[in-house]
Amino acid sequence: MLGYIDKIQEISERLLKDGSVDMIIGFRKGTVPLMNEPCFIKDPADVKTLVWDSNCGINLANYLTGRKEKVGIIAKGCDTRNIVTHIIEKNIDRDQLTVIGVPCKGMVDRHKVASLVDGEITDVVESEDAILVKSGNSQKELKKSDVLQQNCSVCVHRNPVICDEMAADAVDEQTGIDRFAEVSKVESMDTDEKWQYFEDLLAPCIRCYACRNACPLCYCPTCFVDENRPQWVGKTLDPTDTRTFHFLRAYHCAGRCTDCGACVRACPMNIDVRAFTKKLEKDVFELYGWEAGLSLDERPPLDTFKPDDPEEFVK
């Protein structure tokens, strides 16, 4: 995965030079370890700042909403699925886009790494299968497969769904994994245990809305939590308000969420917000056989009507 960058830079430089795009959206090295930051490159001379490693977990599709210029975007499997969703939802035109697809082997979970080392992480050196984490005077080598983001470890769409250029050969998709194992675990609990599970899950939430801001699906001009007239949801840290925010946000992502993990990655409190979205992803998959963002030609199940739509819940 580390070797992709030469090709990414080469493609980006070429696209900018020949005028097929006005801008490349990619990653540059972040100011703190494990956190690469999105960057917008307009000058071919700047493509050298682009990086690619296992810290590119942010979903760049988030930066496409409403763009007018021709954009080149560097996209992992999940990012391309969100780009497809963006195109379907008419946030951007397919013709405006040049997708530089990057086959992905999973991103590193910064929260998990931080929990495995003492002190503040000062530097991280990555090799193909491992990362060397330095903190203070000590250093520790971790296997990448042990510190992958949870959503990456159950990902079955690592390769780009749509792309105009590929930065590398496609990688093997993971098979034989139960990607809804976490949801099944909650489903098997009884009612009170479920309530308590989500109560504990959300207890640290500070309502910073980082999960919403990082999410490419959350592009409403005014989010329901920010609206004052009418005020849909309480703005306090009361557990009822917090939970209302989280479950309503998840509902807005139903049938659209690609489980890219941007929400969890962005969360400063390390809350697994995916506990909500993953359940809806499972429901939509089981009820409609739908996985978001796989095709430009099919409308999502929640904006179409079919006579055989399941409706057992309606009495």
Add this chain to the structure above:
Amino acid sequence: MEHMGIEPGRIHFSWISSAESTKFVKVVTDITESVKALGPNKHFVKQDAKVA
């Protein structure tokens, strides 16, 4: 909602035409019975701030 720990039987969905008065009565009766059986709702209840 049930996945989140709301008791099964507390939330109901129904599609009733304005011409289906008997269905409306039946649905409301059923819902009332089923919710009564569960007792008062404990969740999604915000306590009012205590005032001295």
